[in-house]
Amino acid sequence: MDDKQVDPPADPFTGLPGASARTIGGAWQPPGSFGSAGRGPRLFGGGGRRATAISTASTLVVLAALAAAFLLAPGSAVVRHTFFDPRDMWQSFIGNPKKGYYSVGEALWLNIRMFLTAEVLILAFALLIALIRQSVSPVLFPFRVLALIYVDFFRGVPLLLVILAIGFGIPALRLPFVSVQSAAIYGVAALVLSYSAYVSEVYRAGLNSVHQSQVAAARSLGLSQSTALRYVILPQAVRNIIPPLLNDFISLQKDTALVSVLGAIEANEAAQIYSSTVFNYSSYAVAAVLFLILTIPLARFTDHLIDRDRRRRLAGATA
Amino acid sequence: MTPDAGTPDPGIPDAAALPGTAIKVEGLHKAFGTNQVLQGIDLTVSTHEVICLIGASGSGKSTLLRCLNLLEPINAGRISLWGQEITAAGIDQNLVRRSIGIVFQSYNLFPHMNVLQNVTLAPRKALGTPRPQAEEEARTLLSRFGLLDKESEFPDRLSGGQQQRVAIVRALAMRPQIMLLDEVTSALDPELVAEVLDVIRELAASGMTMLIATHEMGFARDIARRVCFLEEGRIIEDAPPAELFTAPKDERTQRFLRRIIAAGRL
Numbered sequence: 001m002d003d004k005q006v007d008p009p010a011d012p013f014t015g016l017p018g019a020s021a022r023t024i025g026g027a028w029q030p031p032g033s034f035g036s037a038g039r040g041p042r043l044f045g046g047g048g049r050r051a052t053a054i055s056t057a058s059t060l061v062v063l064a065a066l067a068a069a070f071l072l073a074p075g076s077a078v079v080r081h082t083f084f085d086p087r088d089m090w091q092s093f094i095g096n097p098k099k100g101y102y103s104v105g106e107a108l109w110l111n112i113r114m115f116l117t118a119e120v121l122i123l124a125f126a127l128l129i130a131l132i133r134q135s136v137s138p139v140l141f142p143f144r145v146l147a148l149i150y151v152d153f154f155r156g157v158p159l160l161l162v163i164l165a166i167g168f169g170i171p172a173l174r175l176p177f178v179s180v181q182s183a184a185i186y187g188v189a190a191l192v193l194s195y196s197a198y199v200s201e202v203y204r205a206g207l208n209s210v211h212q213s214q215v216a217a218a219r220s221l222g223l224s225q226s227t228a229l230r231y232v233i234l235p236q237a238v239r240n241i242i243p244p245l246l247n248d249f250i251s252l253q254k255d256t257a258l259v260s261v262l263g264a265i266e267a268n269e270a271a272q273i274y275s276s277t278v279f280n281y282s283s284y285a286v287a288a289v290l291f292l293i294l295t296i297p298l299a300r301f302t303d304h305l306i307d308r309d310r311r312r313r314l315a316g317a318t319a
Numbered sequence: 320m321t322p323d324a325g326t327p328d329p330g331i332p333d334a335a336a337l338p339g340t341a342i343k344v345e346g347l348h349k350a351f352g353t354n355q356v357l358q359g360i361d362l363t364v365s366t367h368e369v370i371c372l373i374g375a376s377g378s379g380k381s382t383l384l385r386c387l388n389l390l391e392p393i394n395a396g397r398i399s400l401w402g403q404e405i406t407a408a409g410i411d412q413n414l415v416r417r418s419i420g421i422v423f424q425s426y427n428l429f430p431h432m433n434v435l436q437n438v439t440l441a442p443r444k445a446l447g448t449p450r451p452q453a454e455e456e457a458r459t460l461l462s463r464f465g466l467l468d469k470e471s472e473f474p475d476r477l478s479g480g481q482q483q484r485v486a487i488v489r490a491l492a493m494r495p496q497i498m499l500l501d502e503v504t505s506a507l508d509p510e511l512v513a514e515v516l517d518v519i520r521e522l523a524a525s526g527m528t529m530l531i532a533t534h535e536m537g538f539a540r541d542i543a544r545r546v547c548f549l550e551e552g553r554i555i556e557d558a559p560p561a562e563l564f565t566a567p568k569d570e571r572t573q574r575f576l577r578r579i580i581a582a583g584r585l
Contacts, residue, residue: 213427217427220420221489223413224413227445231440236429
């Protein structure tokens, strides 16, 4: 008899969520305005003109409150002058080598190059680590142990220490070639070592998310293990991990700033030089804005990829 | 479906050229840990023969098919195709699998590929068939099974019956000489079962050697030349359907069929 109570979709006694009993977000929606015309299901808030008006008003109120708190604070004038002085921001953005400081805008280019180089290397290296950790062959056992030690080590040691160790340690070895590289190169090496440990775990989660029956289906068709991996398993695995993967890369973009400890003139270092030359911190605000300009497009691009993939699979079109 | 001269030799003799015994299974044992799933299977399948495997869930039907496709390593015994042992050491499993197609209960289509890509992947990547030729052959097969208009659909846009027919086409695209069907209609809504069974009937009529694990007793009686009843990893009874379904000799077969009849499945 218990079964009979559970079966109906919205039983008031069992409290099971029914189709109409409980909706996420809980907003009442006027008839005829189900879902916004936008893409995908909206989890929070509903569509409709009324909802738009409410959300606009609410946003304005919150922003006004924050602005008032900032402007009315006792030290507001000092903070605005020290951190957000328009003239200083502009000066630090364009730079002036004659006065002893570099352009933060130009220095950002180094961050971008470090980021792009590191990203490509991380994608490849982390995949290799993940595949080694996922392997089953007894021959590869020592490599599996090494990969495990590597991942444990570099996930545990703070990135800053890795950068310092490589940036100062390798030149101290006075080896030919490897000891005479630029700070940016050592920085990239440290970023790759540290981030690959994380990203390899993301890959592994992706590989595990592909059902074993997909492997069986591919192998049963006579595809070799590597062909099955390349065309059947990896594409599905990567699709499943695009959000966490790009999330790691957004964080990598900012962490290129840590390479400043090696003296590489990237945006953060340039901002620091400006502040210690002119005694105004507005250069840091410039660096922050520039990093935001870098990371926000990547975040939106992530959303776009997820969305496109979902739509393509739902539409089921395109040859 | 006659293998043409352009197909690389898969290492297994052509069925048409070698009638007689297609599959020979001798003393096959398979265990998962301490769970003895197959406990001495002996089975001989002639070329062009259609054999149905029946038995309760867990009787070893699926495992037997997976062993034949070398998806499961076996613990003892041997399997031969046209006299060549495929469970011997040094056999290229990928070559063997090309000549034995297997279709699973849960379709297992590749969700990130459309129908045409699903069907052409293995011919292109395992046989090295150029893309235009692989696509042309795929379209021929798809139209034969009424799926041509679905070639650019992704699997999640297809009904279960359509997905299972695509899975069959995908296996056929490798031009196998043997097809193993593992309860291919068990996951389907009842109204979709017929379209898949029709495909299998057509395959049988074209002379495909098939081993079919099934719960569809009426279908088994219809299509099979022999029906094997499995219980606890052994073949208990192996007889033509007319004999097995009407006058089963073994008491265990009788008991199983009584249950099936009681469930209204026969």
